[in-house]
Amino acid sequence: MRILIAEDDEVLADGLCQAMTHSGYAVDCVKDGHAAKVILSGEQPFDLVILDVGLPKVDGFSVLRSLRESNRQVPVIILTARDAEGDRVKGLDLGADDYMIKPFSLPELEARVRALIRRGQCGVNPVYSCGMLTFDSVGRRAAINGTTLELTTREMSVLEALMLRTGWVVSKEQLLERLYSYAEEASSNAIEVYIHRLRKKIEPAGVTIRTIRGLGYVIDNMPAQSS
Ligand code: CA
Numbered sequence: 586m587r588i589l590i591a592e593d594d595e596v597l598a599d600g601l602c603q604a605m606t607h608s609g610y611a612v613d614c615v616k617d618g619h620a621a622k623v624i625l626s627g628e629q630p631f632d633l634v635i636l637d638v639g640l641p642k643v644d645g646f647s648v649l650r651s652l653r654e655s656n657r658q659v660p661v662i663i664l665t666a667r668d669a670e671g672d673r674v675k676g677l678d679l680g681a682d683d684y685m686i687k688p689f690s691l692p693e694l695e696a697r698v699r700a701l702i703r704r705g706q707c708g709v710n711p712v713y714s715c716g717m718l719t720f721d722s723v724g725r726r727a728a729i730n731g732t733t734l735e736l737t738t739r740e741m742s743v744l745e746a747l748m749l750r751t752g753w754v755v756s757k758e759q760l761l762e763r764l765y766s767y768a769e770e771a772s773s774n775a776i777e778v779y780i781h782r783l784r785k786k787i788e789p790a791g792v793t794i795r796t797i798r799g800l801g802y803v804i805d806n807m808p809a810q811s812s
Contacts, residue, residue, distance in 0.1 A: 586700060586745075587629065591621040592615045592664065597687075598808030601635060604691050605698070609725060609742050611763050625652055630659070632702055635694075636681070637664045637674050637728055644683075646679055651695065653680040660701040662694070670797040685699040713748040716806045718790035720748040736786065739764055741778045747794060747804035756801035 588610045592598040598614055605612045606636055612630075615621045618640040625631070625648070634652075638645035662683045663676040670695060673684050683697050713720045720727045726743055727734040736744065746755050746763050760776050780802060784794050793807045 586632045587613070588698070589621070589624060589631045591618065591634065591640060591645065593615075593617060593639075593641055594637070600691070601694075606733040606763070607738075608695060608698075608739060610698075610746065611637055616812065618645060618648045621645075622650045622651055624657075625657070626655065632659065633698055634659055634661045635664065635698075636661055637768045638669070638676060639666070646675060649676065649679045651682060660702065660704070664689075669762060676785070684743045713751065714805055715748060716790050716792040718748075718787050718792045720745060722749070727787075729787070734786055736783075738785075739775075740779050743776070744783055744804075747802060751804055752804045754797050754801045759801070787805045 586603050586609075590598060590601050590605070590612060592601060592614070593616045598616065599686060602612050602614045610632075613624060613629075615624055615742075619642040621634075621636070621640065622643060625634070633746055636645045637649060640648070640801055645663060649663070652659070652661070660682045661672070661680070662685060663681045664685050665672040665676065667686050673686075676684055682701055684695055685697070687688055713722065717730050718727065719729075720744060725741060725746075727736055727741065743760055746760055757773050759774050761773060764776070764779075780794055780796075787793070787804075791807050794802050794804050
């Protein structure tokens with residue numbers, strides 16, 4: 586699950602970014618409306634956008650308008666000031682799915698994020714699979730033949746990153762970005778530890794995580810045993 590946060594208040598943006606990363610989402614953060622438009626018109630699809638209305642360069646309404654005009658249905662939560670009822674009405678009219686009034690509580694925002702992502706998944710299969718291993722990205726549950734795997738939050742994030750790109754290489758840097766906020770000390774040794782633990786846990790599914798030297802990791806079915 587990828588989330589874009591467009592917010593120019595650095596303290597708020599950092600807090601949001603850390604909270605969402607901690608919840609296991611892959612988070613991109615931009616600080617002005619122009620950057621938001623550029624990243625939203627790129628190839629990387631987002632599952633949700635948290636959009637401040639008062640952004641520099643291009644305001645949040647213009648970002649939202651061009652997003653909807655290009656027929657992108659990604660759920661959007663706008664962030665507005667307390668005394669700006671007109672902004673909320675305008676935002677909803679332009680196609681926002683929900684709004685939060687600043688200052689807001691993080692747990693409430695996170696609950697709304699989960700609700701919108703669930704709604705966005707209606708009719709779409711949010712479960713990724715590789716061999717007998719399945720990963721439910723909304724319920725945040727990995728299972729082998731229906732039996733839930735016991736995973737830590739970080740093991741879950743690593744597995745999700747790999748499962749979203751089954752058969753494709755995910756670099757160590759991508760895994761590090763996903764696992765650690767800027768404030769934390771990122772250790773690439775830690776990634777190796779998570780990969781090692783995951784390999785053992787998913788082995789019964791006939792699935793393995795291969796190391797592609799110099800590039801990263803790829804999750805794939807184990808090659809058939811030659812007899
Ligand atoms: Ca602002």
